[in-house]
Amino acid sequence: MHRYLLRRLLQAVAVLGLVSGIGFAVLHLAPGGPAAIYALTPSMSAEDLARLTRELGLDRPVPEQYLKWIRGVLTGNWGRSYRDGRLVLEIIGERIPATLLLMGSAFALAVSLGLAAGIVSAVRQYSLFDHLLTFVSMVALSIPTFWLGLMAIYVFAVLLRVLPPGNMGTIGEAVATLDLLRHLVLPAATLGLVMVATWSRYTRASMLDVIREDYVRTARAKGMSGRAVVLKHALRNALIPLITLAGLQLPTMLSGALVAETVFTWPGMGRLFVDSIGYRDYPVLMGLLMLTALLVVAGNLLADLVYALVDPRVRLS
């Protein structure tokens, strides 16, 4: 167990090292860095531009810039934003709660609805409900999140006027829980729908695997009711493989959050990323890439560990 953990941790470190290298290379080897944006400012002279490039260290060779940056990351100095000079960690830190609230709500929605639909679908395999769910899930997986969000705004905010079209709260008012919840409904539902589809598909498949097992037949044979067999014996074991799904889904979920945050002007990390792209704000962009990758790697590691903890058949070695 300890050796397994150590090996996985070392792997995670290697992966994060690669992630930082790839991210840095993508941003810094591309033409038109931050200087190109400043160059558009009319009041900026060629000398100013050269001085700025020098001060930001952008005239140094890329490997040297990378080493300087990675040393900073390891010592907790993630740099300052090119845009307003504030600390990167501070800027990102402010945005984390909004993204976690959005993703958490969508995740809760996905797990509860997805599990319920998946169980019913598996128990009544080949029923009308089953066929319908399979079809609807596939369509849900194919709808672009931003368009789904636009349509949600159109129907619920423009036509019916029952929910606000965006932001995290009514502008000019103090943060109130009820108001926040009203603003959360549309983005969370939009982000959650795709995930509901994934969860119902995986739950259905996992339940179908388990239902064919001998111990389920034994439970039936000894006279247990259908509901008890499904909920007590089948579901508990069907849930185990789904733990991995929670980890695997993180990258897609973060991508979906970026899109939902943009459409619903939700002040989270995703919108910060889109805004920072516009300003070529390298330090913030690198910070966000690293942080999201860290989240994904940690999430997957955690999912694997929980899996081993829950399922005694899995030996970690």
Place this chain on the structure above:
Amino acid sequence: MSEGAAAALAPATPRPEGLARLVLARFLRHRPAVGSVAVIVLLVLGAALAGDLGLPDPIRIELRHKFAPPLTAGHLLGADELGRDVLSRLLHAGRVSLTVGLAAMAVTVAFGALLGTLAGYYRGLVDTALLRLTDAMLSFPPIFLLLALAAFVRPSLWTMTLIIGVTSWMDVTRMVRGQILALREQEFVLGALGLGASGGRIMLRHLVPNTVGIVAVAATLAVARAILLESYISFLGYGIQPPLASWGNMLNNAQSYFTTAPWVAIFPGVAITLAVTSFNFLGDGLRDALGGQS
């Protein structure tokens, strides 16, 4: 995965007239997949013939027709904020979006199959290195990495294709690697080795042809994914640039026209959903027909 069970339960065709026939028969039983083929054919035809249907020029501005509702002023699906015909733009955008989807799939599959084959065949250090690279690429949320790349290249059809391709190969790599790992232990590989075949020959002649099934499925799903990703990037303004229309960039300003012209926002989304759903169902049907590998 669902209809795979259905196919397995159905009685096997008594006349073994060849694998192709069996696969086709199984595929035809997957009704959503068959319907999807029809939709894809229609979308491709629409895109191919976009210029020959007597529709208005997709970039011709006609301010008199600004926000003309569907079925008025000769606009079947209405006109947009500049009076351009929405149907014509939709079909021309289909050219761009479908081209990016198919071309990015080719890049994805070529990259994925190459790396997967190398990792599975050579194992050891090559495998470990490629696996870590795959893990690292999979740790980026896809849109974050794509946006970062898209923002720094000159946006065009081909750069879009390339950046979607180089950020999407990981699933194919993993699938092909798994298949190759299993295949290389089989007797026919040992036989080829015994006859003195080189590594390259074994990979190209004996291993790669045996991955065609899973690669076909992965390729179909990759088209769906690429169309979706292109629409995201173009919607966010870093993809295909106006006046060239793509399904994604037609939705750029859609939000501002909700109250006046909802059709401008509705139709491009329907087109994307239709195309992506169809390719996803097609992939599903292929997987069932080819025997539910993966």
